[in-house]
Amino acid sequence: QSVLTQPPSASGTPGQRVTISCSGDNSNIGTYYVSWYQQFSGTAPKLLIYRSDQRPSGVPDRVSGSRSGTSASLAISGLRSEDEGEYYCAAWDDRLSGVVFGGGTKLTVL
């Protein structure tokens, strides 16, 4: 059971906008920035969002992140087939003195 809670699955059709939530508490998301990662079939994860809403260079602006209170969200607009994969949120946790990940959300493009 993960400290950060994500829905196990999400889906959308090409062109649609999809959001993935990540819920925590005041020891993690409520205090610290959230990062988001994209992973395809056991390959190395890729950083999509850092500091809750910042995109690294090379990540398209149709990908966005936000944080409010003890929750965060990842949004992908203009959905494409190549967006299909697994998405994880992560943050520092004061209570555990370490990094916590969400359980992951499998995104399917219908």
Place this chain on the structure above:
Amino acid sequence: EVQLLESGGGLVQPGGSLRLSCAASGFTFSTSAMNWVRQGPGKGLQWISTVSASGNNTYYTDSVKGRLTISRDNSKNTVYLQMISLRAEDSAVYFCAKGWGGTFDIWGQGTVVTVSS
């Protein structure tokens, strides 16, 4: 080219030991915190450990404390994970990653550890 290259994975018996290495290139290793993150078969990502840029500070997830030790050699641009008393539940792909506090901007390709008799 910015790169992290893990090595040292393999098959080990329960109770055995293994040392993973991660060689870095293409960035200033000595000023970067480094991490190990693992992913069990069919499971999600699990942060294991962080070492500060100097190597003076280390952090571990509870399930590995006392069994796994992270260290680094800034003269060799390499971070290590020494693993002892290995259990079946330690079987995973082990990724090396650069960054701090959950923001990992560079990842290695991973090395597979299998704990089985």
